[in-house]
Amino acid sequence: MSIDAKGVALLLSLVLAVAAVPVAGEDAEKAVAQREKLREARAAIARGDQSEPARLKRELRGYPLLPYLDYWALSKKLPQLPYGEIDQFLTDYRDTAIGDWMRVRVLRELGSRERFRAYLEYYRPDKITRTSLRCYYADALSRHGDKRAAYELVEELWTVGVSQPEECDPAFNRWIGDGGLTPELAWRRHRLAVERGNLDLASYIAGKMGDGQARLAQLMRSVHREPTQLADYTRFISDEPEYRDIVLHGLHRLAREDAAASDRAWRRYEASYLFSDEERDVLLRRLALQFARQDDMEGLRQLLARSEDFSDPRIFEWLARQSLRELDWAQVEFWIDRLPESEQQSDRWLYWKARTIEELYSKGRADEAVALYRKAAAERSYYGFLAADTLGENYSFVDRPAPITPRQVEQLAAHPAMQRARELQAIGEFYHARREWDYATEGMSHEELLTAGKLASSWGWYHKSIRSVLAADYLDDLELRFPLAFPNIVADVSRRMGDNTALNPYLIYAVARQESHFSHDAKSRAGALGLMQLLPSTARATARRAGVSYRRSWDLLSPDTNIALGSHYLNSLLDRFDNNRFLAAAAYNAGPTRVARWLEETGNRLPYDVWIETIPFNETRNYVQNVLAYTVIYAYRSGEKASLLSEREASRRL
Known part of the structure; x- marks a missing residue:
């Protein structure tokens, strides 16, 4: 965004945030007046006025964000390094988010100007994790402190890929x-860089090596690019220790291209080099996974037969799914039985073991299948709901509110850091609001985290509420975990969609919950924005078709716009996939073109549960299962009853 765009986005976020923090009557008028005075004081600081901020500070006595005026004022002076004011600020705001952040800014200023004696005075090893600041510290120590300690830190910072x-x-x-x-150390970093695929860095490191080692480094990079060179065994058998690293890395690279060739090479090199048990296990797991991905089942069987002690749940799960895709129920049972007992007792594999028993043994082991289904059905999950549907029983929701009293919430709300977080949220300073919240909740006890979840929920700060109860590992308070966020917007959008669609408020809630935890300003690395995580390009195309007002990407930070566009896009996917919600959910996550290709590959031969279980992308598989389960939970939260799947969805072959 340009500077102007950020300003518009901030203004929009301010309006939204104030609406999310309701205050009534005189308190509301006071809050508006205080925020206006804060804005005036900040503007005065920016233009270098000193008297106006001082006057406004007196009028803002007791206002939670008063410390931020000191922060903005000191930030303006920071290039002058006024040490007395810095020391006073760090003393006044010791052990606060804003105090720690100012320390970071001071260290950046000191380091960039090579004021290293002062740097040592302000540096706190227990508070600083940024690599750039740790490097400044190492430099400062090597000049004016303990050179041995400095070089120990430098070695740690150096040895990365x-x-x-x-x-x-x-x-x-x-x-x-x-x-x-x-x-x-030169070879170690070169090896790490090659393993990470950072060949430019590896070449730079090689430039610091002697001629002999540089030649071996060049060979390693060459093998990285063309691992088939390992077939020339005589070329790579050597007493020089670097060859062992070259061979091991090459075997991993070759496995990606040709697992069978890598396996043959491994058997030759294993006899010549002493590899550790860990290196052997890691390579065998890579070989097994690549055999599976390359559909070389015979190669995989031979590998497993030669390695009786080999055990990797990921491989066995992959093989169980591959067998499901082929509807080879005997093999499904075989691979499930190879899983660790703890995995076999998960709701996922309890369900599939029961399904397998039904397919293989008809009525012969019906009681066993029912017992497995019943155990799975006790869980509030996709598989639990599937199992309950199979048994014709009610879903298990296990809804237990966190045992937190209103008094506990009030006490936490009165904490200065929480007051600052709330007010920063209200004025659209989301970065600092999150810093204050995260700082205040770091190290909280189980009970304190639950209290924080209740508090965030009461503020409409839903993503912090959800994350607090997850951090507390308390999963049974469904009001906190599955909030009915922005209900008026969701209901209005759903109503406007009409009755001729599978889109309903529960599906909208489920997708928004899965996408962003209801964080209206969420931004993904891919550039998706807002509650339903839409790419600006998708939003633009959807807005044209749906007639929804949309001008700029930051419009997606508005819940109204985001939910409207996200729902219209989701509805278009439902239209494309015959109102099938799990296909639409898969397309929302992975794209409709991929889903169409997957359907073409399976050719209308798989039951719905097998198709979902064998979705090629782990992320998309989990996404679909979560959205379906969340839809049921949101119906329950709304006082309604919903089925995991419609009769039409459950009867279709894919």
Whole structure:
């Protein structure tokens, strides 16, 4: 976004946030007046006025965000490094989010200007995790402190497979100049870089090696690009220890291209090099997974037969799903029985073991299947609901509100950090609001986290409410875990969609809950925005078709716009996939083109539960299962009863 765009987005977020933090009567008028004075004071600070902020500060006495005026004022002066004011600020706001953040900003300023004696005074190892600041610290220590401790830190910062920020260069260069970079450390970082695929970094590291080691480093990068070279066994058998690393990395790379060739090479090299048990297990898991992905079942069977002690639940789960896709129920049972007992007792595999027994043994083991279904049906989950439907029984919701009193919530709400978080949210300072909240909740007890969840829910800060109860590992308060967020917007959008669609409020809630935990300003790495995580390109195309007002990407931070566009897009996927909700959910996550291709590959031969279980992408499979289960839970939360699947959805072959 441009600066102007950020300003518009901030204004929009301010309106939304104030609406999410309701205050009534005189308190409302007072809050509006205080926020206006804060805005005036901040503007005065920005233009260098000193008298106006001082006057407004007196009028804002007792206002939660008064410390932020000090923060903004000091930030304006920070390039001048007024040490007395910095010290006073850090003392006044010790052990607060804003105090720690100011310390970070001070350290950035000191490090960039090489004020390293002062840097050592302000640095706190227990508070600082940013790599750039740790590198400044190593540089400062090496100049004015304990050089041995400095170089221990430099070695730690050096030995990674990624490029480090430029702030690390001075410390690295001094360490290298003092002889700290040994051939072993150079090779280790080169190996890590190659393993991460950072060949440019690896080439840079090789430039610091002697000729012999640089030649071996070049060979490793060459094998990374063309691992089939490992077929020339005589070329790679050597007493030089670097060859062992080259071979092991090459075997992993070759497995991605040709698991059978990698397996053959492994058997030859295993006899020549002493690999550790861990290295052996990791490679065998890679080989097994690649055999499976390359549909080489015979190669996989031979690998497992040669490795009787091999056990990897991921591989066995993959094989069970592959057998499901082929409707080979005997093999499904075989692979389920290979899983660890704890996995077999999960609701997922209890359900599939029961399904397998029904398919293989008809009535012969009916009681066993029923017992397994009943055990799975006790869970509030996709598989639990599937099992309950099979038995014709009611779903288990296990809805137990967290045992937190209103008094506990009131006491936490009065905490200064919580008051600051709430008011920052209200004025649209979401970054600092989250910092205050996260700082205040870090290290909280189980009970305190539940209290925080209740408090966030009362503020309409739904994503923090959900995350607090998850952090407390209390999963049975359905009001906190599955809030009926933005109910008027959801109901209005659903009503406007009409009756000729499978879209209903519960499905909208389920998708928004899965996508963003109801964080209206959520942004993904892929650029998706808002509650229902829409890409601007998708939003633009949907807006044209649906007649929804949409001008700029930050419009998606508005719950009204986002829910409207997300619901219209979801409805278009329902139209495309014959009102089938699980196909539409899969398309919402993975794209409609992929779903159409998956349907073509399966050719109308799989039952619905098998099709969902064998969705190729783990993320999409979990997404679909969650959305279906959440839809049922949101119906329950709304006082309604809903089935996991409609009769039409459950009867279709895919």
